[in-house]
Amino acid sequence: MTQSVTQPDRNAGGFNLFSFARSQEGVVVFLLVALMIVVAVFSAASPYFFDVRNGMNIGRAISIIGIASAFTTLLMIAGGLDLSIGAVMNAAGVVAAMVLTQTGLGVGGAILAAVAVGALVGWVNGMFIAKLGINPLIMTIAMQFVVRGLTLGFSASASKVIVDPTFLAIGQSYFHLGPLAIPAPLLWMLLAMLVLWFVLRFTLFGKYVYAVGGKASACRRAGINVNVITIQLYMLSGIGAALAGVVLAAIQGAGIPYGAGSELSVISAVILGGVSLAGGVGLIEGTLVAVLLVGVLKNGMTLMGISSVFQMVAEGLVLVGAVTLDRLKRRL
Amino acid sequence: MQHAETTQGTPFLEARHIGKRYGGLHAVRDVNLSIYPGEVIGIVGDNGAGKSTFIKMLAGDHQPTSGELLIEGKPVRFAHPRDAKQAQIETIYQDLALCENLSVMDNIFLGHELTRNPVLRLLRRSKMHIESRVLLDDLGIGIPSTHELVVNLSGGQRQATALARVAKAGAKLIILDEPSAALGVRETRALLDLILRFRSQGKSILVISHEMRDVFEITDRIAIFKRGELIAIKRTKETTPDEIVSLIIRGRQ
Amino acid sequence: MYKAAGLTAVLAVSLLGVAPIGAAIAQDAAANPTLTQDPGNPSQARHWVTYDAAAGAYRVDSSVTADPASWSAANAAKAADRKLICFTAESEEFDWDVVLVNPSMRRAAEAAGVELLLLNNQYPSTTKPIENADICVQRSADLVVSFNVFSEIAPAIMTKYNEAKIPVIAMDVAHPGSVFYGADNCKTGALAAQFALQWAKDKNWPLDQLQVVAGVDPAVGGAPNCRNTGFVDAIKAAVPQLPASNYHDVDMRTGELGPVAGAIAATTDWLTAHPDAKYIIATSINDDRAYGIAQAMKQAGRGDSAVDGIVIGKNAEKAALDAVRAGDTPLVGTVSFFGNKYGDDVIPLALDILAGKPVPSIVSVAHEVISKANIDTHYPQ
Ligand SMILES: Nc1ncnc2c1ncn2[C@@H]1O[C@H](COP(=O)(O)OP(=O)(O)OP(=O)(O)O)[C@@H](O)[C@H]1O
Ligand SMILES: [Mg+2]
Numbered sequence: 022m023t024q025s026v027t028q029p030d031r032n033a034g035g036f037n038l039f040s041f042a043r044s045q046e047g048v049v050v051f052l053l054v055a056l057m058i059v060v061a062v063f064s065a066a067s068p069y070f071f072d073v074r075n076g077m078n079i080g081r082a083i084s085i086i087g088i089a090s091a092f093t094t095l096l097m098i099a100g101g102l103d104l105s106i107g108a109v110m111n112a113a114g115v116v117a118a119m120v121l122t123q124t125g126l127g128v129g130g131a132i133l134a135a136v137a138v139g140a141l142v143g144w145v146n147g148m149f150i151a152k153l154g155i156n157p158l159i160m161t162i163a164m165q166f167v168v169r170g171l172t173l174g175f176s177a178s179a180s181k182v183i184v185d186p187t188f189l190a191i192g193q194s195y196f197h198l199g200p201l202a203i204p205a206p207l208l209w210m211l212l213a214m215l216v217l218w219f220v221l222r223f224t225l226f227g228k229y230v231y232a233v234g235g236k237a238s239a240c241r242r243a244g245i246n247v248n249v250i251t252i253q254l255y256m257l258s259g260i261g262a263a264l265a266g267v268v269l270a271a272i273q274g275a276g277i278p279y280g281a282g283s284e285l286s287v288i289s290a291v292i293l294g295g296v297s298l299a300g301g302v303g304l305i306e307g308t309l310v311a312v313l314l315v316g317v318l319k320n321g322m323t324l325m326g327i328s329s330v331f332q333m334v335a336e337g338l339v340l341v342g343a344v345t346l347d348r349l350k351r352r353l
Numbered sequence: 354m355q356h357a358e359t360t361q362g363t364p365f366l367e368a369r370h371i372g373k374r375y376g377g378l379h380a381v382r383d384v385n386l387s388i389y390p391g392e393v394i395g396i397v398g399d400n401g402a403g404k405s406t407f408i409k410m411l412a413g414d415h416q417p418t419s420g421e422l423l424i425e426g427k428p429v430r431f432a433h434p435r436d437a438k439q440a441q442i443e444t445i446y447q448d449l450a451l452c453e454n455l456s457v458m459d460n461i462f463l464g465h466e467l468t469r470n471p472v473l474r475l476l477r478r479s480k481m482h483i484e485s486r487v488l489l490d491d492l493g494i495g496i497p498s499t500h501e502l503v504v505n506l507s508g509g510q511r512q513a514t515a516l517a518r519v520a521k522a523g524a525k526l527i528i529l530d531e532p533s534a535a536l537g538v539r540e541t542r543a544l545l546d547l548i549l550r551f552r553s554q555g556k557s558i559l560v561i562s563h564e565m566r567d568v569f570e571i572t573d574r575i576a577i578f579k580r581g582e583l584i585a586i587k588r589t590k591e592t593t594p595d596e597i598v599s600l601i602i603r604g605r606q
Numbered sequence: 607m608y609k610a611a612g613l614t615a616v617l618a619v620s621l622l623g624v625a626p627i628g629a630a631i632a633q634d635a636a637a638n639p640t641l642t643q644d645p646g647n648p649s650q651a652r653h654w655v656t657y658d659a660a661a662g663a664y665r666v667d668s669s670v671t672a673d674p675a676s677w678s679a680a681n682a683a684k685a686a687d688r689k690l691i692c693f694t695a696e697s698e699e700f701d702w703d704v705v706l707v708n709p710s711m712r713r714a715a716e717a718a719g720v721e722l723l724l725l726n727n728q729y730p731s732t733t734k735p736i737e738n739a740d741i742c743v744q745r746s747a748d749l750v751v752s753f754n755v756f757s758e759i760a761p762a763i764m765t766k767y768n769e770a771k772i773p774v775i776a777m778d779v780a781h782p783g784s785v786f787y788g789a790d791n792c793k794t795g796a797l798a799a800q801f802a803l804q805w806a807k808d809k810n811w812p813l814d815q816l817q818v819v820a821g822v823d824p825a826v827g828g829a830p831n832c833r834n835t836g837f838v839d840a841i842k843a844a845v846p847q848l849p850a851s852n853y854h855d856v857d858m859r860t861g862e863l864g865p866v867a868g869a870i871a872a873t874t875d876w877l878t879a880h881p882d883a884k885y886i887i888a889t890s891i892n893d894d895r896a897y898g899i900a901q902a903m904k905q906a907g908r909g910d911s912a913v914d915g916i917v918i919g920k921n922a923e924k925a926a927l928d929a930v931r932a933g934d935t936p937l938v939g940t941v942s943f944f945g946n947k948y949g950d951d952v953i954p955l956a957l958d959i960l961a962g963k964p965v966p967s968i969v970s971v972a973h974e975v976i977s978k979a980n981i982d983t984h985y986p987q
Pocket of ligand 1: 380401403405
């Protein structure tokens, strides 16, 4: 984040392996190496793994978690936490499906309504956390209950089936790039990550995300409106969850009010990617590689016939391993 | 005013009966102080005397629980540090208020970043690095790289970074809370020169310090705090370090 | 044999003289097997179908008029190369799957010499079944047995298999364009009601004072919910004089407590709110909840099956069978559809489909209430 292309500084430069290993870029490189090792192992272990179509399957499987994690990465870099993601996803899917089937607003209207729901939930989270200083963990868990209850209530606990082909295409179509058929959800995830990567790296808002995560009081004293940024970040997290929910509804062909919440998968991916819960550090690249790593692990183990029970164990161990390494490397 | 001195014109900032309570604790009580343009005021006092609390109210970081503030004769309320900055007041806090995860340059420009494109507000990184470098050289501050993260800096370098941030913002009142606490001999010299340069530009300076020599070298007046109260204001020329020290220790004679 | 299973189911129902629908099927099945209404899906006709591999779809086979004698799993297995059957299991967590269905599939596949790829749909995930469909397609499975209980995502799943031209057997919850195998949810409810009414009559309970309790889970969706509504509807039909206020839906959705403890908590609250309720006949969507209801009644000191009430579960899972055998709780019966024999039906069915033979579009399993009277016959110790 801090290494810009131009180096006007006469004393800058000089590569230091230790400080690189400690930096957030170092985490990404480490994860990439781990990813390559895992890919190599699975390629050797299963004849079905190293295959374009399987790659696309992995891409589609990680896309929902990927979209939501990309957005909430910003929030977590700024020291926030959002556990209402899963509930918002379901709410957004149901709202999109209901708008689609019960109004004439069309696909655009359905997506907008879903995004509005996500933004609203994020705004409420942000207001209470920023203005009243409520603990984010408590606040967003509370909102998770509220949103889940409202979703089940409004939908009468019934899934809303979607038949609109345009909407379904969001989740079920492919983009053909030469011989490659890229599943649309994968593309949405990459697009979201690209945009957010740009925001984090090049814009003032991105700078403030890191600054607020570093020391919010210092930002306030520097005249930055930390409350506004915090609220915006919770809204972004909500919007990300809503977009993930829209794509999910399109993949499933239904807005499902009671699907299993995925916030813990999202948050553990972000942490695996190098974002610390204390805030201040992290990169979208890290989240991307982490989401890929988890997706590849699950897929490879499935193809090898390893029971999903052990996959859960493995997922937990990978996270523990990552945060342990993160602690250890600070002693470098 | 209770400690009125013969100072001319409208003060840039005037504190009237300013007080601050933290629950049952009266950290600052009934402080009256006027700060005139081109004047350097030193604030001295024991640990916990309320010096930092007082200047935080001037900086908009805390809100007074009593009294009022006037800028150039007009009453103001600072609800946020931003309001004080808009009123041309810049502050270096005792804890420096730096984002340690960011670079020297980022901290120098924090809240004043140079951007292009009003919609995307893209950071002009290289320009800011160049300006930071110039600024640091100008201040005679020894920081090797503006890319360096603050977390990797020494205490003095951090203080220098905070100083550079204030020097960059062209304020009318500059508040410094123990700015030389971690500085080396050369850097302290540079700091004192900087303060004198600010004064010659007609800026007001409020500096909290425990260093009597420095206080006597650069200030025009010295305000003595004891247990939350402003017990005396002395013209530097008309007092001695011994008198100030005895005021700090024994209080009002 | 699945065709035997289908027929025994029908026969068992008619012999017990249960519901008029049961009898109707029995007659239909005997007279005209090509077009039989399925009681669970009245709108859906039961046909004989063969899989058209070129088109990637089942075709109605009107040439079949009777149960072809040539059907034999052994023949099919011999004729086939080693086939890959992708089984997207409901879960690897719950008794029903771990103890009953999944092992039966593994056993039968091994016996028939087919390769079984078991993927966990991780109930209640609504995304895993779709991800697993992708994997089945990528592995070029010859046939898929989809045990996905969320009917709303069935179309999304079937789109993938149809594109890949893979024949599908849907387990327990119908998928459009597939062959259905499994329980008839509504029938399990009706059977439970039949049993409960018989119990009430035997014990001389006043029928117009019955308290009908259904442990519902709004999250399980329409099809399994018929295990409750089928129960309630059958009671309504048989005891029209029972007032509406004697019917109670108790919400037992799985919360943090899990299904059993959740059901205990919900039932305890209900019992507290109805201190004088006697002659309770309760059921739920599965044995976990039924077991929880029975435990709550027992803990409240209202668990005497001779006066306080009874519970009839679904699935014949281990804990429920133990309770039925012990007879010391109100859980006196559970509707079995023999999940431990699913594989014995499904694998031969799959091999017939792969061999291009006609098969029924809907294969219902046998359903039977397991009580103290017959438990040792079906589940010998
Ligand atoms: N946020 C706060 N909440 C409660 N009490 C506070 C707070 N900030 C300061 N105080 C108390 O107010 C009193 C004055 O503190 P202050 O920091 O203003 O002293 P100081 O004169 O700056 O001391 P030092 O020379 O050690 O920096 C102290 O007793 C301190 O404990
Ligand atoms: Mg202080």
